[in-house]
Amino acid sequence: MSNIIVQKYGGSSVANPKRIAQVARRIIGYRRKGYDLVVVVSALGDTTDDLLKLAYKITSSPSERELDMLISTGEQISVALLAMAIHKLGDEAISFTGAQVGIITDSAHTQARIIKINTSRIRKELQQKKIVIVAGFQGVDLSKEITTLGRGGSDLTAVALAQALKAKSCEIYTDVEGVYTADPRIVLQARKLEKLSYDEMLELASLGTQVLQARCVLLAKRFNIPIMVRSSFTNKGGTMISQEVKAMEKVVVSAVTLNKNEAKITMRDVPDKPGIAAKIFKTIADEGISVDMIVQNISRTGFTDLSFTVTKENLARKVKIARKVGQQIGAGDVIADQDIARVSIVGVGMKSHSGIAANMFESLAENRINIEMISTSEISISCVIRKKFAERAVQAIHKKFKL
Amino acid sequence: MSNIIVQKYGGSSVANPKRIAQVARRIIGYRRKGYDLVVVVSALGDTTDDLLKLAYKITSSPSERELDMLISTGEQISVALLAMAIHKLGDEAISFTGAQVGIITDSAHTQARIIKINTSRIRKELQQKKIVIVAGFQGVDLSKEITTLGRGGSDLTAVALAQALKAKSCEIYTDVEGVYTADPRIVLQARKLEKLSYDEMLELASLGTQVLQARCVLLAKRFNIPIMVRSSFTNKGGTMISQEVKAMEKVVVSAVTLNKNEAKITMRDVPDKPGIAAKIFKTIADEGISVDMIVQNISRTGFTDLSFTVTKENLARKVKIARKVGQQIGAGDVIADQDIARVSIVGVGMKSHSGIAANMFESLAENRINIEMISTSEISISCVIRKKFAERAVQAIHKKFKL
Numbered sequence: 001m002s003n004i005i006v007q008k009y010g011g012s013s014v015a016n017p018k019r020i021a022q023v024a025r026r027i028i029g030y031r032r033k034g035y036d037l038v039v040v041v042s043a044l045g046d047t048t049d050d051l052l053k054l055a056y057k058i059t060s061s062p063s064e065r066e067l068d069m070l071i072s073t074g075e076q077i078s079v080a081l082l083a084m085a086i087h088k089l090g091d092e093a094i095s096f097t098g099a100q101v102g103i104i105t106d107s108a109h110t111q112a113r114i115i116k117i118n119t120s121r122i123r124k125e126l127q128q129k130k131i132v133i134v135a136g137f138q139g140v141d142l143s144k145e146i147t148t149l150g151r152g153g154s155d156l157t158a159v160a161l162a163q164a165l166k167a168k169s170c171e172i173y174t175d176v177e178g179v180y181t182a183d184p185r186i187v188l189q190a191r192k193l194e195k196l197s198y199d200e201m202l203e204l205a206s207l208g209t210q211v212l213q214a215r216c217v218l219l220a221k222r223f224n225i226p227i228m229v230r231s232s233f234t235n236k237g238g239t240m241i242s243q244e245v246k247a248m249e250k251v252v253v254s255a256v257t258l259n260k261n262e263a264k265i266t267m268r269d270v271p272d273k274p275g276i277a278a279k280i281f282k283t284i285a286d287e288g289i290s291v292d293m294i295v296q297n298i299s300r301t302g303f304t305d306l307s308f309t310v311t312k313e314n315l316a317r318k319v320k321i322a323r324k325v326g327q328q329i330g331a332g333d334v335i336a337d338q339d340i341a342r343v344s345i346v347g348v349g350m351k352s353h354s355g356i357a358a359n360m361f362e363s364l365a366e367n368r369i370n371i372e373m374i375s376t377s378e379i380s381i382s383c384v385i386r387k388k389f390a391e392r393a394v395q396a397i398h399k400k401f402k403l
Numbered sequence: 404m405s406n407i408i409v410q411k412y413g414g415s416s417v418a419n420p421k422r423i424a425q426v427a428r429r430i431i432g433y434r435r436k437g438y439d440l441v442v443v444v445s446a447l448g449d450t451t452d453d454l455l456k457l458a459y460k461i462t463s464s465p466s467e468r469e470l471d472m473l474i475s476t477g478e479q480i481s482v483a484l485l486a487m488a489i490h491k492l493g494d495e496a497i498s499f500t501g502a503q504v505g506i507i508t509d510s511a512h513t514q515a516r517i518i519k520i521n522t523s524r525i526r527k528e529l530q531q532k533k534i535v536i537v538a539g540f541q542g543v544d545l546s547k548e549i550t551t552l553g554r555g556g557s558d559l560t561a562v563a564l565a566q567a568l569k570a571k572s573c574e575i576y577t578d579v580e581g582v583y584t585a586d587p588r589i590v591l592q593a594r595k596l597e598k599l600s601y602d603e604m605l606e607l608a609s610l611g612t613q614v615l616q617a618r619c620v621l622l623a624k625r626f627n628i629p630i631m632v633r634s635s636f637t638n639k640g641g642t643m644i645s646q647e648v649k650a651m652e653k654v655v656v657s658a659v660t661l662n663k664n665e666a667k668i669t670m671r672d673v674p675d676k677p678g679i680a681a682k683i684f685k686t687i688a689d690e691g692i693s694v695d696m697i698v699q700n701i702s703r704t705g706f707t708d709l710s711f712t713v714t715k716e717n718l719a720r721k722v723k724i725a726r727k728v729g730q731q732i733g734a735g736d737v738i739a740d741q742d743i744a745r746v747s748i749v750g751v752g753m754k755s756h757s758g759i760a761a762n763m764f765e766s767l768a769e770n771r772i773n774i775e776m777i778s779t780s781e782i783s784i785s786c787v788i789r790k791k792f793a794e795r796a797v798q799a800i801h802k803k804f805k806l
Contacts (some may be wrong), residue, residue: 077476085461
């Protein structure tokens with residue numbers, strides 16, 4: 001095991017010069033304890049959004065290559081400023097872009113995947129006792145084109161660096177103290193989880209918990225890299241995400257989550273015959289649209305109603321595509337509904353215990369909340385309900401499971 | 404001669420999305436005429452200053468390496484946005500950082516010199532009929548460290564690219580229509596010069612004309628690259644700067660310039676003996692201070708008064724150093740005077756015509772403006788006067804020489 005700690009600081013942790021100085025002090029604190037530090041930084045505050053706004057003022061359909069050229073500057077600014085802040089406190093630090101530090105990706109602009117990391121430059125600087133600061137979210141393909149890794153890309157950079165450097169640990173600093181049993185803004189009694197398995201975190205991420213992106217957790221899981229999620233504003237312990245930490249047979253509901261960013265698309269009167277669902281979802285997938293839950297209602301007289309959820313982004317386009325497929329297969333109306341919310345519970349081993357689902361449905365029924373769609377996975381149960389009941393549902397479920 | 408035109412657009416020409424779109428239209432206009440275009444862009448409006456302010460909020464003495472990392476993002480933003488604007492109008496374009504396009508410099512951060520330019524990537528994209536957009540002001544050293552070229556660096560990038568690509572012409576677009584016989588804000592009758600020699604432009608640049616930096620003109624002169632300076636806001640012709648264009652013997656005063664950014668330092672009662680001036684100016688040069696005009700008054704009883712001009716930046720430090728040398732050599736008081744201005748006339752062949760100088764002095768005398776220092780070069784004559792008379796002096800000289 002090396003002596004290297006990889007730390008990642010999100011945009012809110014470095015939003016202004018004062019916060020950058022705070023982060024510099026925290027980093028130096030670790031340095032003084034004798035660790036070698038590799039620090040990944042996101043763009044300052046809203047920089048990325050501001051750059052995107054600028055691009056969309058120029059054109060409604062910017063080229064992805066040029067978008068990467070543009071938004072990768074955000075992290076380059078952060079790393080330079082953080083290095084300066086560390087210098088000011090008297091320690092040695094050096095900043096790098098993704099390209100300089102050898103983060104090689106494929107060529108899928110705006111959503112590139114890391115292929116490999118050449119760690120020689122980082123190791124050289126660590127040997128010279130420098131704190132190494134790396135621009136998150138970005139890399140370079142084999143033709144030296146600048147790429148970005150997509151949403152949550154800086155977390156991915158941190159985990160990938162931790163793997164490549166065989167780091168002792170990987171710490172993700174953010175503006176919350178860790179992962180909670182529910183959103184503390186909705187449930188006052190929400191409790192911070194000290195430990196969580198990769199699978200639980202994955203489920204939470206896919207169900208709308210913003211703390212970590214699923215891609216980053218998947219990578220950590222594949223290489224078994226423990227991730228500590230904690231706040232850059234306090235010194236409290238955070239949430240450790242690692243391999244399964246609970247007893248095999250003990251069923252535990254870890255958290256309840258809420259997602260209000262999805263819409264439901266319903267296709268009416270779909271001919272109920274083999275191959276139709278495949279045709280619909282193949283066409284939708286070919287258009288690059290991710291579908292989340294899918295529910296098919298009971299068939300009557302050879303037709304069925306099919307509902308699925310998608311993110312609200314470009315909803316009009318998604319509806320248009322569904323309508324087009326609908327016409328091709330002789331289905332009826334296509335209706336979009338944005339006033340939905342999804343509440344979910346997550347916990348290892350819940351699949352084999354039907355009592356868990358019943359408890360969840362019961363708590364919703366007790367609050368007169370109608371369930372419109374249900375979906376279950378190995379470690380989660382999700383219900384789609386009216387959006388206006390979302391917070392009440394989360395509170396009820398949190399109480400029911402005594403989280 | 405190739406079919407390549409290098410164009411450079413300054414920060415004010417691309418200050419906002421609307422202006423970027425205007426620049427894109429101008430570029431495409433040239434493309435339609437059949438030229439291959441390589442476009443160099445500066446950072447948007449005040450971006451570089453804003454980034455520097457951010458750095459100085461973090462530390463009063465930022466590392467030059469990290470400053471380059473920081474401020475090079477400004478041009479990277481510009482090139483991406485300009486490429487998008489061209490795409491929007493339906494033409495093909497691709498943007499590059501200095502590093503990507505192979506602008507190799509030495510390692511003198513914040514004031515690097517271009518060593519060579521590898522043009523293969525640019526040529527490849529031009530062959531594919533793309534408009535190539537290159538970030539100005541920046542390069543990369545042999546260790547892949549990002550460097551910047553110092554003030555006026557984007558002009559330098561343009562001229563260096565024109566040379567490396569054997570371009571047909573090099574056009575510098577700015578917010579003025581060209582080089583004038585005097586600052587049009589001071590002299591209403593000021594006239595745009597259609598042609599100017601490299602040497603005249605060099606002299607004008609060193610005397611305070613902001614249109615082009617001396618380094619860029621020197622490079623153009625060395626490789627005999629004609630530069631057209633013109634406005635990005637109009638379609639009028641600009642000023643062509645090339646090898647000497649005037650008849651050998653005809654004396655022409657081309658322009659009158661004004662510089663109010665200098666201060667005069669006077670060392671009183673300097674011992675009048677050999678080696679003293681050398682001692683003084685060697686010490687000052689060793690401290691990295693550039694001295695401009697030097698005037699030594701008539702010696703009396705073994706002592707002399709020595710005056711020289713320096714830029715007002717860090718004036719206190721410069722005075723301190725002069726005072727220290729003064730003590731070492733047994734001189735008297737050291738006095739700094741910030742209320743001076745320098746007016747100069749520039750023109751080929753004036754040195755051999757003493758009538759020119761006399762005319763200049765006469766026009767000042769007619770306006771009761773006292774001359775405090777005089778300095779002459781091969782193609783210029785400068786007078787230091789009280790700052791409050793600066794504009795009046797420029798107007799008088801402009802009239803005298805019927806510019």
